[in-house]
Amino acid sequence: MAAATPVTSLEEEVSCPICQGALREPVTIDCGHNFCRGCLTRYCETPGPAEGAPACPLCKEPFRAGGFRPNWQLASVVANIERLKSGSRPGAGGACPEHGEKLYFFCEEDEAQLCALCREAAEHRAHAVRFEEAAGPYREQIQTCLECLRKETEEIQEIQSRENQRIHFLLTQVATRRQRVISEFARLRQFLEEQHSALLAQLEGLEGDILKQRDEFDMLVTGEMSRFSALITELEEKKEQSARELLTNIRSTLIRCEARKCRKPEAVSPELGQRIRDLPQQALLLQREMKVFLEKLCCELDYKP
Incomplete structure (x- = not known):
């Protein structure tokens, strides 16, 4: 019992x-205090x-948090x-369980501790046997x-x-590029909607101008037909009159x-016809602008469709 007090104190x-x-696995931190590696790791992971x-x-x-220093000397202590605690327990006095003799030897082949009688037994006589201090090399x-394991773990x-x-x-890059794609396509969508509205308005204007010129053409043709009909009627009547009349x-x-x-009027003016012919060119220019925009965006994002 007297030996238990120093061990307990230690x-x-x-x-x-x-x-x-x-x-x-004792580790030392910057202030010099020692802790279990696992306890200190969990302590650092706990939100403060x-x-x-x-x-x-x-x-x-x-x-x-990453500056743990292994304390090998403390680990040895x-x-x-x-080992002192194990040796001080009853029944753990290092005696052979079969012969009751003190254990002096270690059989490397059977990995068993032997007393002098076990050493001379037939089952261990031909084996490689060391004295008890054989544990040192192990x-x-x-x-x-x-x-090595700790180094590899680190x-x-x-x-x-x-x-x-x-x-x-990489995730930050992906998020940035995702936001860029969203914003650029939102801008493209707004541009296309504006162009869509502008083209529709232009088509409606062209349609209105065509209908207006059609009405003017119809009125002009009707007036010409009326005047020519009056002359034709006058000449036919003149032809049927007597010589004196x-x-x-x-x-x-x-x-x-x-x-x-x-007069030979045109139903559609040349200027209006040119405006109608220019519409496909405007659509083609819009298509080219979209293609250039997509190529530039793919180049900036390093994306190959």
């Missing part, structure tokens, strides 16, 4: 301030009252304390493996952080007929 010295248990660097759970000094190998974390930053950058004012009648020239 346990308190190497306990984690967060979980209150023995330190597991304000943004910024996290504060030490003990002294409240700020520290870098924790391991030694665990402990060194374990430590080497731990260091490399994976660095890769994860780098790739997450890259993904965030026919000769009366015959010169004036013939002069009026010869001086009357038939």
